[in-house]
Amino acid sequence: xxxxxxxSRLKEAIARVLKINAAEINSDSNFVFDLGADSMQSVxxxxxxxxxxxxxxxxxxxxxxxxxxxxxxxxxxxVNQ
Amino acid sequence: MxxxxxxxFNPQSVAVLGATRTKGTVPHDILQNILDGGFQxxxxxxxxxxxxxxxxxxxxxxxxxxxxxxLAILVFPSSVCHLALEQCGEKGxxxxxxxxxxxxxxxxxxxxxxxxxxxxxxxxxxxxxGPNCLGAIxxxxxxxxxxxxxxxxxxAGSIAFLSQSGALCTAVLDYARGKNIGFSKFVSFGNKSDIxxxxxxxxxxxxxxxxxxxxxxxxxTDGQKLLEAAQTVIKxxxxxxxxxxxxxxxxxxxxxxxxxxxxxGSDEVCDAIFRQAGIKRCHTIExxxxxxxxxxxxxxxxxxxxAIVTNAGGPGVMATDACIDHGLExxxxxxxxxxxxRRKLPKTANIYNPVDVIGDARSDRYNAALAGVLSDPNxxxxxxxxxxxxxxxxxxxxxxxxxxxxxxPGKPVYTSFMGETDVASGINILQSNHIPHYxxxxxxxxAMAASYNFEQALKIKRLPVEPAKDVDKKKAQKLxxxxxxxxxxxxxxxxxTQVLAAYGLPVLPSFVATTAAEAAKFANQVGFPVAMxxxxxxxVHKFDVGGVILDVADADSAGKAFEQIxxxxxxxxxxAEITGVNIQKMAPHGREVxxxxxxxxxxxxxxxxGLGGTFVEVFxxxxxxxxxxxxxxxxxMIREIKSFPILAGARGRTACDLxxxxxxxxxxxxxxxxxxxxxxxxxxxxIVQPEGEGAVVADARIML
Numbered sequence: 001x002x003x004x005x006x007x008s009r010l011k012e013a014i015a016r017v018l019k020i021n022a023a024e025i026n027s028d029s030n031f032v033f034d035l036g037a038d039s040m041q042s043v044x045x046x047x048x049x050x051x052x053x054x055x056x057x058x059x060x061x062x063x064x065x066x067x068x069x070x071x072x073x074x075x076x077x078x079v080n081q
Numbered sequence: 082m083x084x085x086x087x088x089x090f091n092p093q094s095v096a097v098l099g100a101t102r103t104k105g106t107v108p109h110d111i112l113q114n115i116l117d118g119g120f121q122x123x124x125x126x127x128x129x130x131x132x133x134x135x136x137x138x139x140x141x142x143x144x145x146x147x148x149x150x151x152l153a154i155l156v157f158p159s160s161v162c163h164l165a166l167e168q169c170g171e172k173g174x175x176x177x178x179x180x181x182x183x184x185x186x187x188x189x190x191x192x193x194x195x196x197x198x199x200x201x202x203x204x205x206x207x208x209x210x211g212p213n214c215l216g217a218i219x220x221x222x223x224x225x226x227x228x229x230x231x232x233x234x235x236x237a238g239s240i241a242f243l244s245q246s247g248a249l250c251t252a253v254l255d256y257a258r259g260k261n262i263g264f265s266k267f268v269s270f271g272n273k274s275d276i277x278x279x280x281x282x283x284x285x286x287x288x289x290x291x292x293x294x295x296x297x298x299x300x301x302t303d304g305q306k307l308l309e310a311a312q313t314v315i316k317x318x319x320x321x322x323x324x325x326x327x328x329x330x331x332x333x334x335x336x337x338x339x340x341x342x343x344x345x346g347s348d349e350v351c352d353a354i355f356r357q358a359g360i361k362r363c364h365t366i367e368x369x370x371x372x373x374x375x376x377x378x379x380x381x382x383x384x385x386x387x388a389i390v391t392n393a394g395g396p397g398v399m400a401t402d403a404c405i406d407h408g409l410e411x412x413x414x415x416x417x418x419x420x421x422x423r424r425k426l427p428k429t430a431n432i433y434n435p436v437d438v439i440g441d442a443r444s445d446r447y448n449a450a451l452a453g454v455l456s457d458p459n460x461x462x463x464x465x466x467x468x469x470x471x472x473x474x475x476x477x478x479x480x481x482x483x484x485x486x487x488x489x490p491g492k493p494v495y496t497s498f499m500g501e502t503d504v505a506s507g508i509n510i511l512q513s514n515h516i517p518h519y520x521x522x523x524x525x526x527x528a529m530a531a532s533y534n535f536e537q538a539l540k541i542k543r544l545p546v547e548p549a550k551d552v553d554k555k556k557a558q559k560l561x562x563x564x565x566x567x568x569x570x571x572x573x574x575x576x577x578t579q580v581l582a583a584y585g586l587p588v589l590p591s592f593v594a595t596t597a598a599e600a601a602k603f604a605n606q607v608g609f610p611v612a613m614x615x616x617x618x619x620x621v622h623k624f625d626v627g628g629v630i631l632d633v634a635d636a637d638s639a640g641k642a643f644e645q646i647x648x649x650x651x652x653x654x655x656x657a658e659i660t661g662v663n664i665q666k667m668a669p670h671g672r673e674v675x676x677x678x679x680x681x682x683x684x685x686x687x688x689x690x691g692l693g694g695t696f697v698e699v700f701x702x703x704x705x706x707x708x709x710x711x712x713x714x715x716x717x718m719i720r721e722i723k724s725f726p727i728l729a730g731a732r733g734r735t736a737c738d739l740x741x742x743x744x745x746x747x748x749x750x751x752x753x754x755x756x757x758x759x760x761x762x763x764x765x766x767x768i769v770q771p772e773g774e775g776a777v778v779a780d781a782r783i784m785l
Contacts, residue, residue: 018130020130030161030164032129032157032158032160032161033129033157033161033164033165034129035129035130036101036128036129036130036131038101038103039158066160066161
């Protein structure tokens with residue numbers, strides 16, 4: 001899967017969970033500091049990404065991902081395995 | 082860099098970074114508490130997603146706030162605190178409180194995060210409280226800042242409370258509220274990554290609203306600086322410092338190679354250094370506040386002579402016992418006072434100290450008794466005890482005590498209304514009017530004694546340290562280096578004696594014999610009787626391996642003693658390298674004392690003095706001080722031991738040469754400061770001669 005497609009679908013999923021406009025989301029946006037995700041929403045985001053891309057993510061590793069760009073990279077390696 | 086502690090307590094504007102709308106969370110409650118506390122400045126919520134929180138306009142980033150921000154409170158998760166702090170730096174924020182946990186206290190990843198935020202703070206010159214803390218409170222009505230997640234703003238008062246534990250703070254606030262205790266400043270400093278208890282002590286020393294400083298500490302990172310800060314503030318401002326240092330029982334378990342090492346456990350040293358600093362060490366929160374309220378609200382007794390007024394004989398006796406136990410005395414009343422009592426109190430009353438106004442006493446009798454004792458020039462302070470009988474007009478008695486105390490402002494008045502429900506409203510009257518109250522008369526006596534002791538501690542002098550000039554530092558360091566280079570963990574007695582001699586300590590002349598014939602020859606030279614001791618780098622406890630024979634009377638015996646010592650040591654410790662036998666003139670008889678030093682990991686070089694000899698660890702009659710030492714501290718540590726009267730010539734005995742002991746302690750402290758490679762040192766015994774005749778070091782060991 002192309003990175004651009006991953007990024008686009010990822011932003012939609014983030015916008016859905018955090019109830020924000022997808023256009024506000026940049027690749028360097030920090031989930032907590034810029035997008036305001038709290039701890040519950042961080043877990044919800046991991047679940048949404050798993051559903052969106054039909055993957056299973058290691059929870060500790062997934063919660064360690066800080067920015068949208070890092071999430072694109074992380075998910076990219078899983079979907080293209 | 083000067084730390085902006087004043088900005089923490091007196092900001093014009095505060096930003097809460099990471100604020101949320103979710104009630105019951107720390108980020109929400111911090112903002113709400115600032116609003117509810119009636120903060121007199123401007124507050125800015127900073128929240129990535131909420132345009133407003135609790136009716137206050139919120140900003141996505143602190144950089145979007147147009148006006149300057151003095152203080153930032155960070156409640157973001159620890160993983161992004163560095164991003165928030167970086168923006169605080171760009172905004173020109175002067176101080177930050179990082180509430181968030183997840184730093185040094187959680188392990189290596191947290192250590193790295195804490196290092197990172199310290200670097201960012203240093204880059205921008207931001208002063209930090211925390212991380213991992215409850216926050217800070219300033220009750221001054223012109224500020225009224227509750228920048229914490231403590232439930233309610235405490236009432237204003239003159240006690241400052243500093244705590245390393247955040248959770249303890251909330252419990253203390255609740256406890257204090259129940260007792261009408263007010264605070265000037267309240268701060269939890271958590272991991273103290275930047276601002277520590279030492280900085281706060283100096284700051285509160287200058288804070289006009291603070292009269293008493295209370296500290297709860299879990300770890301001391303720099304004992305020498307804490308000692309210096311406390312000594313300076315107490316001396317310059319007269320403000321008492323009370324501290325609880327928890328974790329008293331865990332440390333100090335490592336095996337010690339010397340008597341000093343064994344006696345100077347970390348908690349004993351902490352106790353001694355606190356005493357040296359003038360800090361009153363408390364063991365419970367209750368004890369701390371018992372004493373703090375006394376010091377904050379009442380004058381200190383100028384002498385240890387106090388009076389007790391009671392309507393119950395038993396509690397009066399209990400209070401008397403407690404007074405004596407704590408070093409107070411019951412004052413003898415003047416003729417005028419007893420005459421007043423004869424006229425105003427019933428015949429059945431006890432008009433001497435403790436004054437018993439009898440069980441049916443009402444407020445008029447209490448008033449007469451309290452006014453009488455307070456006007457007596459022999460009385461430095463009064464303690465009033467009440468038990469609730471059916472005719473006792475408790476509230477009126479409380480009001481009389483308040484009035485009489487106000488009319489005698491120079492002398493402290495403490496109270497103990499014993500009971501629970503019947504006395505509750507009377508206690509409330511007392512506490513609301515800053516009359517300290519104690520459930521138990523014993524606690525009241527302990528607080529009075531602590532207040533008196535603090536008054537005495539203010540008289541402790543700090544003199545310049547005057548190092549002896551006739552020392553050969555280079556020679557001592559050379560001997561120590563040679564031993565360390567050879568891989569020795571302790572200096573054999575001969576070298577140890579040479580190190581001590583280089584510092585002018587009074588050692589006995591000695592020679593090392595390698596054969597029995599040499600032993601006889603050297604013994605003749607030093608003069609009989611002689612002491613003979615094994616000389617081996619591997620033997621520390623010479624007595625235990627048969628390595629010492631004392632009082633050897635002639636040359637023939639010296640030769641035999643040599644053979645006996647070598648044989649005993651070879652049997653007891655076959656692998657020990659034996660260099661020879663040390664022949665030393667027998668020390669003259671006299672009082673045996675011990676001098677020692679231990680390098681404490683927190684407080685640095687600590688000097689010990691006490692009654693010496695073989696049973697030093699049984700009696701444990703020793704005192705400690707952190708080096709360097711001035712002559713006042715040296716004198717105090719000699720007088721502090723229980724057996725001092727023996728040295729000073731109790732019961733008609735000849736007094737010891739105390740000046741010689743003082744000189745030895747001073748030189749030992751100088752050696753301790755000059756030679757950090759010495760980990761532990763014992764001089765035991767040091768034989769002290771009668772006054773004017775000096776002292777000699779009979780045995781010594783130095784551990785590296």
